[in-house]
Amino acid sequence: MLAANTSQEAWLETFRQLLHHHLEPLQSTPAVNVGSLVAVAVGLFLVFRGGKFERFLVCAFALVLGGWLGHYLSVLIDVPGPITIAISGIVFSVVAYKSYRAWLAAGSVIVLFGLAVIFQLGRGDLERYLPTASNQKVVDDKVTLPSKEVQLKNLYPEWKEQMSNVGEKAMAQLREFKISGWLIPVAAAIVGGLLAYWALRAFAIVWIGFLGSGMAVLGGSTVLCANWPDFRDSLFTNPQYPAAIIVGLWLLGLIWQAKEARFPKKTARESDGDASKS
Secondary structure (H helix, E strand, O other): OHHHHHHHHHHHHHHHHHHHHHOOOOOOOHHHHHHHHHHHHHHHHHHHHHHHOHHHHHHHHHHHHHHHHHHHHHHHHOOOHHHHHHHHHHHHHHHHHHOHHHHHHHHHHHHHHHHHHHHHHHHOOHHHHOOOOOOOEEEOOEEEOOOHHHHHHHHOOOHHHHHHHHHHHHHHHHHOOOHHHHHHHHHHHHHHHHHHHHOHHHHHHHHHHHHHHHHHHHHHHHHHHHHOHHHHHHHHHOOHHHHHHHHHHHHHHHHHHHHHHHOOOOOHHHHHHHHHHO
């Protein structure tokens, strides 16, 4: 038991170091505040009303996906970007509107598979994702430290560089997986496919609500960290608290949507009919 607690604390400490390294202090700017509040609003919408608008959500996702692919297509074939983005987004949205259930089924498989892969990566050695570069330089047998600006850049590199480094290390870890390492992700994908086949709408509400809960809590945490810097340290010291809030908000949303589905509100026509009968 003691060894398990020690191992868990070591993993948690490494995770805290990852947060401190990869998430630099935020400035309270309109872009950060407005973007974070939008993320909170969208996340809460997914948590509490996602089940009512599956087709709309799928079409919105297809529009964004189509626009993103259209951007790269315009670069590939050397055509005007805005036209390609608009056409691609519209085409994807129309296809998604006609086949939104297939999109939801595919999302069910992808989400469970992705969560299982993240779980497997998290079980590995997180220290590989920590920076290994030294801030010291040796010149003429003398140890010198770089400037404050260079140290800050080493601690918080550009986000594109960070994402690239994390992606390369994650892919290296995935290549190290043996058959046993892929059992959980493959099993999760199969379970996602079965749940999508038997209870597509109910299961879609579950994973859409979970994604929305994570988006809302992360957006709210971003606003707090940007406007109250001391909150950032306390948040990183106890990352289990926002994780618990994500789970709690997700469960609350599932209960709310289940209640709405079981006891739908009466329409005006139904209310008039009940009044005439009485």
